[in-house]
Amino acid sequence: MIKKEEVISFTxxxxxxxxxxxxxxxxxxxCVRSQLGSSVISTIPYVMASAGKMLDYIPRWTIGGYTIMMNAIFVVLQILILRRNFEWVQLFQLAIGFIFGMLIDLNxxxxxxxxxxNILVNALVQIAGCTILGFGIAMEVKCGSVTMPGEGISIAIHKVTGWPFPKAKIRVDITLVVLAVMFCFLLLGSWKWEIVGIGTLFA
Structure with a gap:
């Protein structure tokens, strides 16, 4: 029997x-609006969305649309990495990733x-964006629900390799940034500093 308090707590x-x-x-x-570099999780979606506006063979999706796709890939990778140890409740990450992408487009x-x-205004926007993002992450951790796909893939790598979670997270973030830079050269012809820039490092 589910108690009323449990329902209220879950809600x-x-x-x-x-x-x-x-x-x-x-x-x-x-962070995207600052034009100084997006947050790490948005670098690849930002590149792909920008390429979609220029190239006919790239889908013309939004940053949020590509974020949804990337989050789905993260969940698939978790299943491949963890195999039998994957907790199927973590499939809820797909819903979280979808909502996250939709909210990016809204915002x-x-x-x-x-x-x-104005570079000063852009710097202030970047600082504000990173501060708000950090506050949101703190809220997400505090709620104790299903993890975001971006954190989920880092946790999966941590469990399999034994690397401390912070190191696994940093390596995942570096990989995403490196891939974003590679996609910049392959699809856009050059490194786009407004996509992967000083603001990305700050974020």
Whole structure:
């Protein structure tokens, strides 16, 4: 028999999760608007979305659309890495990844006013975006629900290799940034500093 308190706790836990996703994606969108480099999780989606506007053979998806696809790939990789040890409740990450991508697109619309040619303004937007993103991540961790796919893949690598989670996370982030730079050269012809720049390192 499910107790009333458990239902209330579960409800508030996931309300907090949704709120944290909104805060995180607002921070992500602000980092993109700074034109100084997006947050790590958005580098590849940003490259692909930019390429889609220029190349006929790349789908014209939004940053949020490519984020949804990347999160789905993360979940598939977790299954391949963990195999029998994969907890099937973690498939809920697919729903979280979908909501995360949709909220990025929503906040990309809501942050259009942040675009500026002033480098000082852009720096302030980047700092604000990173601060908001960090606050959102803290909220997400506190809610104690299913992890984000980006963290899930790092946890899977940590479990299999024995690397400490921080090191696994850093290596995943570095891999994403390196891939984003490679895609910049392959699809856009050069390193795009507004996609992978000083702001990415700061984030």
């Amino acid at each position: 508030w836990q996931h309300i907090l999760l949704l709120a944290s996703l909104y805060v995180m994606t607002f921070g992500v969108a602000a 990309m619309v809501l942050t259009e006013w942040m675009v500026s040619e």
